[in-house]
Amino acid sequence: MHIFYTPDIKGGVYELSEEESKHCIRVLRLNTGDEVRLVDGAGGMYLARIIAPNAKATLLEVVSAEKQYHKRNHYLHLAVAPTKNIERIEWLLEKATEIGVDEITPILCQRSERKEIKIERLNKVITSAVKQSIKAYHPSLNPITPFASFVNAQEDGQKFIAHCMEGDKKRLKDDLVRFSKYTVMIGPEGDFSTSEVQLALQCGFNAISLGKSRLRTETAALQACFELNYLNSI
Secondary structure, X not given: OOEEEOOOOOOOEEEOOHHHHHHHHHHOOOOOOOEEEEEXXXXXXXXXXXXXXXXOOOEEEXXXXXXXXXXXXXXXXXXXXXXXXXXXXXXXXXXXXXXXXXXXXXXEOOOOXXXXXXXXXXXXXXXXXXXHOOOOEOOEEOOOEEHHHHHHHOOOOEEEEEOOOOOOOEEHHHHOOOOOEEEEEEOOOOOOOHHHHHHHHHOOOEEEEOOOOOOOHHHHHHHHHHHHHHHOXX
């Protein structure tokens, strides 16, 4: 069944945005009486029926609603240094959304190659992945944040920093408190600097290893995302 993102839905009769209406009528060629699913990004999954098809403003009648649809048993905040090639970050956001992530913060590190991002464009990638993977929760995407500001602002839950330096590092499976809130930091391709790692440790982050291979930024972030979701599902 076709899914549309409707963050301002309240129930009753709902009017699709012009963008979603155009996709509904001109691309999918849906018509009066056809049923669709609506997600509000906050856990609401709605069954709705088209009552007035229009390429600019399609009207829907909400038939039923389910709250906290497929709510996960943990909260994952992924903090990642954006790569120089923005398509690799777009790929990460798409796949992490499909697997399961709640919040993403692009972080600005000493060795960052990209210092700016386009939030609107990246949010569209996330929204598309939400609909494709039939999720009712829309991950939040924060503005790009300096490293020091980020680590000093994180207070609750388990906090991890993955880096490639030698030293005492555990695997996630050996240091995880299940069904909790997690913040995981992944650095740029040149890795975090020594001073950044030291600051993170001082702020209560635990150093972790994601395996013996040296992974690209987006691969490391997805690996952490997968491991945390898997460890909370067994």
